[in-house]
Amino acid sequence: MIIMGVTNIILNYLIVQSLWLEGKNKMVKMDFGGVKEDVITRKEFTVAQAQKILKDEVVVSLGYGIQGQAQSLNMRDNGVKVIIGQEKEGIFKKEWDKAIADGWKPGENLFPMEEAAKKGTIKMYLLTDAAQKAVWPKVKSTLKAGDALYFSHGFSIVYKDQTGVIPPKDIDVILVAPKGSGTSVRRNFVDGSGINCSFAVHQDATGKAMDRAKALGIAIGAGYLFPTTFEKEVYSDLTGERGTLMGALAGILEAQYNTLRAHGHSPSEAFNESVEELTQSLIRLVDENGMDWMYCNCSETARIGALRWRPRFREATQPVFDSLYELVAAGEETRIVLEKSKAPDYRQKLADELKEMGNSEMWRAGTTVRSLRPKKAKKQE
Numbered sequence: 001m002i003i004m005g006v007t008n009i010i011l012n013y014l015i016v017q018s019l020w021l022e023g024k025n026k027m028v029k030m031d032f033g034g035v036k037e038d039v040i041t042r043k044e045f046t047v048a049q050a051q052k053i054l055k056d057e058v059v060v061s062l063g064y065g066i067q068g069q070a071q072s073l074n075m076r077d078n079g080v081k082v083i084i085g086q087e088k089e090g091i092f093k094k095e096w097d098k099a100i101a102d103g104w105k106p107g108e109n110l111f112p113m114e115e116a117a118k119k120g121t122i123k124m125y126l127l128t129d130a131a132q133k134a135v136w137p138k139v140k141s142t143l144k145a146g147d148a149l150y151f152s153h154g155f156s157i158v159y160k161d162q163t164g165v166i167p168p169k170d171i172d173v174i175l176v177a178p179k180g181s182g183t184s185v186r187r188n189f190v191d192g193s194g195i196n197c198s199f200a201v202h203q204d205a206t207g208k209a210m211d212r213a214k215a216l217g218i219a220i221g222a223g224y225l226f227p228t229t230f231e232k233e234v235y236s237d238l239t240g241e242r243g244t245l246m247g248a249l250a251g252i253l254e255a256q257y258n259t260l261r262a263h264g265h266s267p268s269e270a271f272n273e274s275v276e277e278l279t280q281s282l283i284r285l286v287d288e289n290g291m292d293w294m295y296c297n298c299s300e301t302a303r304i305g306a307l308r309w310r311p312r313f314r315e316a317t318q319p320v321f322d323s324l325y326e327l328v329a330a331g332e333e334t335r336i337v338l339e340k341s342k343a344p345d346y347r348q349k350l351a352d353e354l355k356e357m358g359n360s361e362m363w364r365a366g367t368t369v370r371s372l373r374p375k376k377a378k379k380q381e
């Protein structure tokens with residue numbers, strides 16, 4: 001009797017240890033510039049493990065937009081059971097047709113949004129952030145105890161006072177946020193690389209929330225996964241896209257182009273010195289081995305000048321970034337997004353603004369410059 005009891009205790013201990021080790025092995029500590037952080041790669045957490053965790057789930061992508069398409073195709077290719085929920089009438093027909101073109105079958109694994117939502121155990125809320133607010137009552141009504149609600153952005157949850165998205169307590173609320181366009185999420189998956197993603201758990205009702213989040217991250221093809229919170233994700237994301245990734249990038253390129261044009265430089269010269277050299281040469285060197293490496297591959301004259309001007313640009317823009325972050329954290333950027341998306345013609349207005357940018361002299365000059373790029377041909381050895 002005593003021997004059996006002791007054996008049971010030892011067995012239980014070993015099981016707990018191996019589960020703990022398994023969990024531990026799924027994270028690896030890496031040094032990010034002197035700060036140690038946990039990350040997960042496909043080595044620690046394999047696609048096979050993700051498949052095992054997701055095997056009894058019906059994963060539904062609500063929305064077949066840029067992220068919905070990329071994430072669901074990657075999961076399908078990774079052997080996860082996925083269905084699509086996409087409205088099909090009027091302006092939504094485009095995405096419905098895109099789903100059919102990608103091989104999803106109406107009535108089998110492609111349904112109108114609410115119908116699909118009812119079938120899913122993991123509901124991936126991949127509508128535009130404004131639409132997540134608009135259709136929340138419909139989606140909320142399909143949630144069953146034990147389901148998971150998945151986001152790729154902290155927006156709806158963090159700014160709940162503005163969006164009204166407050167999930168019931170008996171479901172998991174999780175996030176996997178790709179740090180790249182959906183287009184790259186798919187392209188990089190197809191070429192065997194990946195896009196890095198953050199992950200987070202906002203609510204763990206089932207005890208499985210963390211495993212579900214990690215498994216989905218691996219299944220959608222993350223390069224590596226790093227932990228965050230919903231709040232940190234949305235604050236950094238809104239700052240990043242308004243800042244260096246998109247807003248500041250376009251603004252600073254335009255400013256330099258305008259200065260060169262104002263001093264009589266031709267559009268070709270101004271575009272080459274502001275954009276083409278960046279995209280065709282320098283940013284690729286930064287990508288390859290960092291900023292100092294790129295500097296090392298430029299002339300001494302360029303290096304001396306760039307090192308002298310770098311702090312000036314940093315100091316000139318720091319207050320802009322600080323105020324941007326403050327406005328994001330205060331919910332002001334969210335208020336503007338939700339306000340703008342209320343107008344019935346807001347999609348047309350956005351398209352018009354983009355058209356205006358594309359039709360500017362600078363970006364029309366870019367079209368010509370691109371057309372003059374020699375076609376890549378394999379060099380003879």
Ligand SMILES: NC(=O)c1ccc[n+]([C@@H]2O[C@H](COP(=O)([O-])OP(=O)(O)OC[C@H]3O[C@@H](n4cnc5c(N)ncnc54)[C@H](O)[C@@H]3O)[C@@H](O)[C@H]2O)c1
Nearest residue numbers: 063064065066067068095126127128131152153180181182
């Ligand atoms: N686009 C990106 O690269 C990217 C990157 C990271 C995270 N995200 C996040 O992913 C989520 C999805 O964004 P996206 O860029 O893929 O969106 P998207 O604009 O490409 O697609 C939106 C989807 O929502 C549907 N939709 C729009 N309004 C609707 C309505 N009123 N009712 C029903 N369906 C409606 C559309 O049909 C489409 O399927 C967002 O939370 C976004 O912040 C996007």
